[in-house]
Amino acid sequence: MFDSLTGALSKAYSALAGHKTLTDKNVDDGIRAVRQALLEADVNFKVAKDFIKQVKDRAIGEEVIKAVNPGDQFVKIFHDELTELLGGEAVLLPVADTAPLVLMMAGLQGAGKTTTCAKLALWLRRRKKKKVMLVAADLQRPAAVDQLVTLGRQLDIPVHAEGTTGRPAEVCQRGIEAAKRLFCDVVILDTAGRLHIDEPLMRELEEIHGKCKPHGVLLVCDSMLGQDAVNSAREFHSRLPLHGVVLTKVDGDSRAGAALSVKAVTGRPILFAGTGEKVDELEEWDPARMAGRLLGMGDVVGLVEKAQEVIDEKEAQKAARKLQKGQFDFDDFLKQLNMLRKMGPLKKVLGMLPGVGSMLKDVDLDNKEFARMEAVMLSMTPHERRNPGVIDVQRRRRIAQGSGNDLDRVNALLKQFKAMQKMMKSMKGGMPDMSALDDLGGLGGGGLGGGGLGGGLPKGFPKLPPGGGFMPGGRRRR
DSSP states (O other), X not given: OOHHHHHHHXXXXXXXXXXXXXXXXXXXXXXXXHHHHHHHTTOOHHHHHHHHHHHHHHHTTOOOOTTOOHHHHHHHHXXXXXXXXXXXXXXXXXXXXXSOEEEEEEEOTTSOHHHHHHHHHHHHHHHHOOOEEEEEEOOSSTTHHHHHHHHHHHHTOOEEOBTBSSOHHHHHHHHHHHHHHTTOSEEEEEEOOOSSOOHHHHHHHHHHHHHHOOSEEEEEXXXXXXXXXXXXXXXXXXXXXXXXXXXXXXXXXXXXXXXXXXXXXXXXXXXXEEOXXXXXXXXXXXXXXXXXXXXXXXXXXXXXXXXXXXXXXXXXXXXXHHHHTTOOOHHHHHHHHHHHHXXXXXXXXXXXXXXXXXXXXXOOOOTHHHHHHHHHHHTSOHHHHHOGGGOOHHHHHHHHHHHTOOHHHXXXXXXXXXXXXXXXXHGGGSSOOGGGGGGOTTTTSSOGGGSOSSSSOOTTOOOOXXXXXXXXXXXXXX
């Protein structure tokens, strides 16, 4: 996410590393790359200029805190200012005195408004335990009503739809009444969009707003439009009292113009960010956490939240007890693999770890490797998964043929798994047997990006500095 800006911040950090004080000259060297990156990211010129000035004013003459080098201190200053630029503090959805809470979604055609309505409904049900109804009031775009009905059916969320012949404001009114009868907590109104802002569109939205009196209007903006998205937000806000903005297609946007400019230009905060095409890929916008991602600090809180959504607590406790007893088989491994896959693409998950995101910029992590490993394990019989020791050469050939893999891949997976079992069993006495890690290289045979889950670094992965700890995948650094 926003890779070019993250890379520029890394250059700024490098330019300041080693200096004992933050001076006008070395700060200029540090932020020159940042200024260029902000403009390349299509950030509003005045916003970029003011931001750079505030960072420089804070950085010049600052005394370096003991045990903190100037580069780290500069990043701290940058993080604080970036957090403010991204919105300061996280803003919540409005609250209704009496149910249901009515949210009106607006935006240009093609921004992903209908899909975002479904994503928000799912988020409210999962995170806030709310009963939600969707109202199909986009009567302009062909198949918009059918799309929302289909999404509602997939998510088991009720949708009020009346076809495409009625008046949008009246459809919304009847949808709210239907939600009251079903005792829904939240109603989300999916309104029409246009390819550009025009008077008929705004009159229609104003009519809906006047008759339905929603508690909040959320503007859906395509982040890939950069500064154009900010300009459209400003125009919408001049006609409708926006509560906040939802940025879509953030995962596919290498620029950061919309994210860094919308709050400063419109005064309206970002509430959510769409981070993928799937209906569960909607994240609550937290300025401090987003600033951390941009600075390569990761987002551990977001990673934990994502894990909590897919990990079954009872299964986790059961797995922990088995590990404590030194028991670990392919069934357990398969369950852990499936939970990891549910968290999303591996590159996105690893990118939420501190210091890892920028390192993965040019790395191709092959998510198909998970499918290959799963195919090998599913080609085993239940008895073989529970008792890997019985898998002889004849069984290995059958597993390789059944999974569409070669024999070397099956042999490598069994070898790595045996080493994992050895390490798990050794944990009963406290510290694991670290000698087992030497056999973990290349887990899955060939592995992710050509390097294996444990076979060293994937192709193109930058070398890590020398020192203690472990290389990704389990090999010890000596």
